[in-house]
Each structure stands twice: as C-alpha cells, then as structure tokens.
Amino acid sequence: LLAGGHFNSGEVAQAEALYERALGEGAPPDAFEDLGVIRWRRGRHDEALALYGRAEGVSVPDTEITLKLAARLRDRMGDAHRDKGDGATARDMWRDSVSLWDRYIHEGTSGLGDDRMDAVAMADVERAKLFHDLGETGAALDAIRHAIETAPERGPTYVHSVALLATEGHVAEATDACHRGLAQASITDYYKVYCALWVYDLVRR
Secondary structure (H helix, E strand, O other): OHHHHHHHOOOHHHHHHHHHHHHHHOOOHHHHHHHHHHHHHOOOHHHHHHHHHHHHOOOOOOHHHHHHHHHHHHHHHHHHHHHHOOHHHHHHHHHHHHHHHHHHHHHHOOOOHHHHHHHHHHHHHHHHHHHHHOOOHHHHHHHHHHHHHHOOOOHHHHHHHHHHHHHOOOHHHHHHHHHHHHOOOOOOHHHHHHHHHHHHHHHHO
8 A cells, every 4th residue: 555655656666665575475466567567667578567467366356356457457468568569469468458348347347336337438448548559440439439428427537538539639539528528517627627638739739
C-alpha cells in the first residue's frame, strides 16, 4: 500500500525500493505489475516482462479480479514487446488481452450487480485502446461507442475515450464523445473541462 502511494504520486525511486523489498514477502500480483511498469518505463523491458510473468503466476481467488488482471498484464506485455522491437509478439499479446477483456465482460462482471455496466464500459475502453494498437480503427470506434452507451453516466469513460480519440486524430468522434459527456448532468465539471481541453487542442492542430 505504501509503495503504491509513492508510485501514484510520482515518487518512483521510493516506490521501486519498497516494491523490491515486498516481493519477498508474498506480495500480491499488483506489486509485481507496478514494479514491472517502473522497469518498462526505464527501458528494462526483459525485467518488466519477467515481473509481469510472475504477476500472472499469483493465484487470485476471484474471477472478476483474475480476468481483469490477466487482461491488463497481457496488454502491458504487448507494450514491452513492441518497445523491444518485437511487433509480432506484441500483437499476439494484445489479441490475448482483447480476448481476456471479452471474457471479463461476459464472465467476470456477472456478479457485480449495479456496478456491472460501469465495469463493462471500463473494459470496452480498454478494448478500444488495444484495437487502436492493432490498427483496427473501426473496432476501436465501435468499442468506444458501446462503452458510452453502456454506462452514459460514467465520467471516466468520456475522459479516456476523448483522450484516445484525440490522440489518434479522430476529430468528429472526439467532439461527439465530448458533447455527450457535457450533456450528462452526473458528469463532474472536472471531467467536462478535461474533455473540452482535449478537443480544443485537437481542433487547433
């Protein structure tokens, strides 16, 4: 928990030291994953991949958490392989991640009750990112549309969708997603301003 706090606040060196110490004490998979992200950001891709592999080997007695973790790890493995110059393996990892997010939607969210639609929307945004990595633009846009329609009152969906669409240069789609978010009374002003700034920057390019 302490290492995660340092990591999230940008104190990477402190987080790294705490994670390394924790790994010998029966650490949860998140600790391996977070340390792997640190290694990846520093260009130590093989070390990152080894840590992601160790995270995959930790048993988690919860289907929802297991599938979400597995999907996330395969996505991260794809990024590491891409940055190593192994595009073919990266694509295999990303496709595995898409399949795992599909399983998460159909199997992992079934017991979440009122939170299920938010979880499905989150997974769809992750699928959209992966489809863009795979060069499947149509599938990415479909996933974003489905995410927004599934949970129209979920603020993070608009934030991550608009950011992705703007980054990829989809002016019309980013603008539409932003307008839909602005029309939702439940979306906070912070999220609305964030989305609007992304679109403003995009149309000025």
